[in-house]
Amino acid sequence: MSLSQTLAPRALSLLDTLVGFDTTSRLSNLALIEWVEAYLDDHGVAHRRVPNADGTKSNLIATVGPSIPGGVVLSGHTDVVPVDGQAWSSDPFKVTLREGRLYGRGTCDMKGFLALALAAVPDLVAADPKKPVHLALSYDEEIGCLGAPDMIRVIANELPLPALVVVGEPTNMEAVRGHKGISTFRVTVTGHEAHSSQTQLGASAVMAAVKLMAYLSDLADQLEREADPASPFTPKHATLTIGVVNGGTAGNILARECAFLFDLRCQGGLDPDQILAGFYARVAETDAALKARFAHAGVTIERRSNTPPLNPEEGGVAEAFARRLAGDNGPARVVAFAAEAGQFQGAGFSTVICGPGSIDQAHQPDEFVEVSQMERGAAFMARLVDWARSGE
Structure with a gap:
């Protein structure tokens, strides 16, 4: 039996355990981290945490093999998106096998x-590797890659310098050389409550927020119209979407507060702040108008994240490495989603994205990965073990 054939069923068992931890981004990931630490301890693998400021969440870095430069980083996030309001056919926190899908x-x-x-850890340990493999598990990727920067600083400054990084986002086990960046924002409008028949006595935060959202909707349409036909991305243009809106207390009360979240996703070469310059001006105008009527009223805008794009690296070491391990001879690829790959690249690492599954299934009810994708991933990891053993 080949190494990949023994590795695949081990991975399926581990997947069931990992999915069993509810690591929705609004919750702590520490229970999962503690379980992984115990697993690594069982195999004699050194590890360290890189926690957030209040210790409620943590990244985890582990190294299998010698403490020397030239290793490979396998990076992935531990958090998941919510299942609230989604129509699942089975328990979302228990792996269910149906027709070749997990x-x-x-x-x-x-x-x-x-x-x-x-x-792959037990096989890496048994291989007596000549080159190290570093595991990098992060938190809060789904809300803007918030945890990875501290982890990346530790890897860059305190580990023997790795040669490359593989970020395991779902790409059907094909090498991806570029992704868009993402900037996320929270806009909060504060008005003044009054009876809805007495508009002269109050200011509706919802009504003001609607106008700001209308501006963003028009801007999103403009970005689509101005798409570069030569862009390799799908969609080709920068995208702007409003994802969450909350406001008001009753239909007959002028709303005191309305808040909304939006994100802007740009390919390399585009400046999010330049794109949003007109919106910033509109926010300032609205803020001044509200404050002129009620001193406590106004608008605030908070940037929640600013994740850089992964720019294609011609002749990149990471892409060539991933292609060899994945058996991938296909065309150059980019993706519209964002990941910590751009952050690793910004820290000076050659970086590629390559992992099992399709982004088409991500964030959906009845999210799944095909067993065949996990088998391809197991073959990738088996070749990684061979590489680490040989130290080429």
Whole structure:
């Protein structure tokens, strides 16, 4: 039996365990981190945490092999998106096998990759590797890659310098050389409550917010019209979407507050702040108008994240490495979603994205990864073990 044939069922078992931890971004990921630490301890693998400011969440870095430069980083996030309001056919926090698909929250995005990386640990240890393999597990990727920067600083400044990084986001086990960046914002409008028949006595935060959202909707349409036909991305243009809106207390009360979240996703070469310059001006105008009527009223805008794009690296070491391990001879590829790959690249690392599953299944009810994708991922990890053993 080949190494990949023994590694694959181990990964499927680990995937069931990892999915069983509800690591929705609004919750702590520490229970999962503690379980992974115990697993690594069982195999004699050194590890360290890189926690957030209040210690409620943590990144985890582990190294299998010698403490020397030239290793490979396998990076993936531990958090998942919510299942609230989604119509699941089975328990989202238990892996369910149906017709060659493994259903569960995070099976695709991206605990499948984490399961494969952890499944390779016993074989890496047994291989007496000549080159190290570093595992990098982050938190809060789904809300703007918030945890990865601190982890990347530790890797860059305190580990023997790795040669490259593989980020295991779902790409059907094909090498991806570029992704868009993402900037996320929260806009909060504060008005003044009054009876809805007495508009002269109050200011509706909802009405003001609607106008700001209308501006963003028009801007999104403009970005689509101005798409570069030569762009390799799908869609080709920068995208702007409003994802959450909350405001008001009753239909007959002028709303005191309305808040909304939006994100802007740009390919390399585009400046999010330049694109949003007109919106910033509109926010300032609205803020001044509200404050002129009620001193406590106004508008605030908070940038929640600013994740850089991954720019294609011609002749990149990471892409060539991933292609060799994945058996990938296909065309150059980019993706519209964002990941910590751009952050690793910004820290000076050659970086590629390659992991099991399709982004088409991510964030959906009945999210799944195909068993065949996990088998391809197991073959990738088996070749990684061979590479580490040889130290080429």
